[in-house]
Amino acid sequence: MQRFACPCCGARAYFHNLDCLCGTRLCYDPETRAMVADAPVCANRELIRCNWVADPGSAIGLCRSCAMSRVIPDPGIGDNRLLFDRAERAKRWVLANLSNWGWFTNADPGRRPHFLMLSEHVEGRTEQITMGHAAGEITINITEADALIRLQRRRDLGEQYRSMVGHFRHELAHFLFDRLAVAPDFLPAFRDVFGDERQDYAAALARHYAAPRDPGEDFITPYATAHPHEDWAETAAHLMHLVDFTDSFASAGLTMPGMPPDFRPYEETDTDLLLSVGTEVAIAVNDINRALDNDDLYPFVLTPQVRHKLRFAHRWLSRHPGRDA
Template sequence: MQVFRCPACSSPVYFHNLACGCGQEVSFDPDAQTMVAGAPHCTNRDDIACNWVAEEGGLCRSCAMTETVPDLRAEQNLPLWESSEYAKRRMLAELGRWGWFTSNDAGARPVFRMLSEETLHGEEDVIMGHADGLITINVTEASDPVLAERQEQFDELYRTMLGHMRHEMAHFLFLRLAGEPGFLDSFRPLFGDEREDYGAALQRHYDAPADPGETHITHYATAHPHEDWAETLAHLQHLVSMLDSGVASGLRLPGMPGEGYDPYLEADTDALITQAVNLSIAVNHVNRALDLPDLYPFVLTQPVREKMALAHRWLRRL
């Protein structure tokens, strides 16, 4: 993620900020990818600290995609909804760097159902997922204790709210790209035939998870071509965002491009991945000095890199 500048004093302003230290209120303009002053605020600004510019109807572009919010009569759900919407905004802002869901993108947009397992009257079973453009998110996993429990339960270190957003959005992007000439012809040789029975494939996975081996980025990616695509695309977004944030923060390693480099404009997927991995290795070294986990503990094999290259090309729509 970029580091922005205050429109009043040019001090650094970060993606989550509602105001600069100088007192200037700011709002994020997703088309201009800048922080602006004096723009109409999203209706949700006071409730969930949404700092995006309002569009028609008073909601920002991101909040307008949310069809259902969690039961706010259960008081713990407001901060969970806030955290989940922040992750959604971050994911959408990054996809906007590639032209997705901007004012110039006439394609379909997803609809989000933000639900919680906790309601005023008890517990509710919420299953995350994507179905025909509708993305269901369980905001309960924005709770640190719940997230930690499920990371261990499912053996998924990268089971985070932002990870969920990137994964489920990848399913939606597949839906959009599947209508593009040539996409499925390029997809199937690498990922497999997405027409395979999804329910049966998922049941086989839960009965006996396959080893990802050299060909898949995670265990879950082995379940079905749709999940392989979603996991691969989510990890590509992890890597590009990590590199972009490092560059924006002034981190430099030998061989890395200099000031002004924009990872979202990089066409060479292998160079992009290599730079991100090198950055992660350097941060791993720092983290170990504090006995902290590795930043990106995945080995990217050549078959996985080839899948990422295909996903990258279509994500850039080139």
């Protein structure tokens, strides 16, 4: 994520800031990717501390991100308001990242996703919520915005990593697959790299959960082995992880051996260079985290086959979406 500044005093501002120490009310403009002042604010600013500007196209004054949430949890039940706040915060982060590649901007004529932001906690009972994507609708379980719940499920599932940002990146990757699939040359190239996505999805998931496969050298995570759709979503999500933390590193003014001067990860077209720099950043920050007895920032290995898949995802996701439906 890039660095921001107060438009009035020039002090450092962070992506989620509502106010500057100088007293300026801060708003994030997703179109210019900058902090602005004196702009119309999102109607959810008080409810969930959304600091984005109101979208002129919203009849009820919501921002571009909040307007995508077609169903929201009851904020009056339990911790739903706090969890909704945290989940929407992660969504805004991921949407801002994708805008660097032109997705969901004013110049992008394609479809937008609709989010069902659901909670396991409803009036008088608990419901099971399964995250997923179907026909442009993305279901998100905001209950996992609770770090302890998320950690327990990560351990239960034997995962190396689980976060709300990761959930949004994974599910948005499914949505972006549908956007990209209308390009005549996408699906043949996709099948050469990931396999035939037309195989029975339900049966593939049933086999995966009955006997999970080791990812070996070919897949970024065990879940990626389940089906070509999941291989794509996991690979695309990891590409977003790598580009974003490398961009955050570069935006902080830090450098690495092999990193070009004024390196801009979201503008980089050489995927091998991008992955090489990202790997070095991950190793360095992993070492720092180990010095503090914390988990690794990025506990994954980019094998040659995984890099091949990441190149494919980068080539397609970093294309301007105006070319696609």
